[in-house]
Amino acid sequence: MTLEGWQEQLRRGGLDLAILLAVARGPRYGLEIIRHLEEFTDLVITEGTVYPILGRLTAEGVLAAEWNASEGPHPRKYYRLTDSGRQRLALMASHWKEFIAKIARLMEAAGGERP
Amino acid sequence: MKISEVGESRIRGYLFVLERSLRTFLPREVVADAAREVESHIRERLDQIGPSPDERALVERVLRELGPPLKVAQAYSLEMTVDEAVATGRVTPMARAFLHAATTTVGGFLAAVLVLWGYVASAILFSAAVLELFRPRNVVLTFHYLVPVITFDYPEIPTAVDQGGYWVIPYALVCGLGILVATHRGARHWLTWWIERRRMMQLRLIDVAPEKNTVDMR
Numbered sequence: 106m107t108l109e110g111w112q113e114q115l116r117r118g119g120l121d122l123a124i125l126l127a128v129a130r131g132p133r134y135g136l137e138i139i140r141h142l143e144e145f146t147d148l149v150i151t152e153g154t155v156y157p158i159l160g161r162l163t164a165e166g167v168l169a170a171e172w173n174a175s176e177g178p179h180p181r182k183y184y185r186l187t188d189s190g191r192q193r194l195a196l197m198a199s200h201w202k203e204f205i206a207k208i209a210r211l212m213e214a215a216g217g218e219r220p
Numbered sequence: 221m222k223i224s225e226v227g228e229s230r231i232r233g234y235l236f237v238l239e240r241s242l243r244t245f246l247p248r249e250v251v252a253d254a255a256r257e258v259e260s261h262i263r264e265r266l267d268q269i270g271p272s273p274d275e276r277a278l279v280e281r282v283l284r285e286l287g288p289p290l291k292v293a294q295a296y297s298l299e300m301t302v303d304e305a306v307a308t309g310r311v312t313p314m315a316r317a318f319l320h321a322a323t324t325t326v327g328g329f330l331a332a333v334l335v336l337w338g339y340v341a342s343a344i345l346f347s348a349a350v351l352e353l354f355r356p357r358n359v360v361l362t363f364h365y366l367v368p369v370i371t372f373d374y375p376e377i378p379t380a381v382d383q384g385g386y387w388v389i390p391y392a393l394v395c396g397l398g399i400l401v402a403t404h405r406g407a408r409h410w411l412t413w414w415i416e417r418r419r420m421m422q423l424r425l426i427d428v429a430p431e432k433n434t435v436d437m438r
Contacts, residue, residue, distance in 0.1 A: 135257060136264050152265075153287030156257055157299035160250070164300060172256075179263045180256070 125194045132185040241293030338403025345396030
């Protein structure tokens with residue numbers, strides 16, 4: 106596998122978690138989620154690919170979506186975590202931390218980033 | 221932000237193509253909701269960027285950031301249809317997923333043909349088992365070099381070549397079921413591999429999109 110392919114796999118693995126984290130503190134609509142991710146991460150995301158992921162997470166029952174026409178000049182579709190979504194987020198976050206810690210230990214054992 | 225008739229027409233055109241593309245793969249209510257969300261996004265972005273002397277360039281920029289409607293539709297299909305097919309293995313999502321694959325890549329087309337062949341072959345074998353009950357002389361089990369072969373014929377096959385009798389039924393059912401299970405499992409494995417590969421390619425496309433660097437999200 107090329108370095109590029111490996112980086113893409115990492116990003117792909119982190120994308121669902123990043124989206125769930127973006128709505129962890131309260132409901133957000135699509136564009137708001139994108140802005141939030143851009144503010145805190147360098148995950149490269151285009152609008153056209155975020156909405157299908159949000160749709161899938163909603164279909165899986167991880168997110169719940171609701172249209173709100175009263176707020177803002179246009180109707181917005183807000184996403185929030187469901188109970189099972191919170192559980193999944195907690196599990197994903199815990200696995201992610203564990204994974205990072207293990208890799209950090211390995212790197213430390215190898216004497217830094219360059220073995 | 222107030223958009224001129226020309227700008228509105230461009231947005232409607234984009235949404236029209238998106239809706240038409242989505243209808244191929246997704247249920248009608250999902251399509252309507254997705255198109256409404258994308259329209260809301262476009263108008264929100266136009267409001268965020270604000271009025272511009274060159275409205276046409278502004279609309280084009282927002283639509284370019286969103287991606288071509290066909291690509292957006294493919295992303296929807298990939299995330300929702302193919303994912304559902306892989307997760308559940310249900311017939312409708314599987315059919316939609318392979319329709320998507322067949323219209324997207326040459327490999328997808330070939331895989332779809334192969335899978336279709338598998339399902340048709342198992343359906344023919346099941347039909348042979350049922351037909352044997354009502355038209356036993358039209359369906360016979362013959363042996364070619366010790367390999368049992370089920371043969372259909374009309375008008376009736378002379379009884380001299382009938383070597384199977386009602387053994388056609390269990391033989392056809394076992395073979396049909398075997399082919400059906402193998403096809404279905406193979407199809408799901410292939411879709412799992414294919415969806416990962418497509419997602420990788422999507423991320424690669426996102427990464428190299430030059431216009432992304434020019435987008436001011438704040």
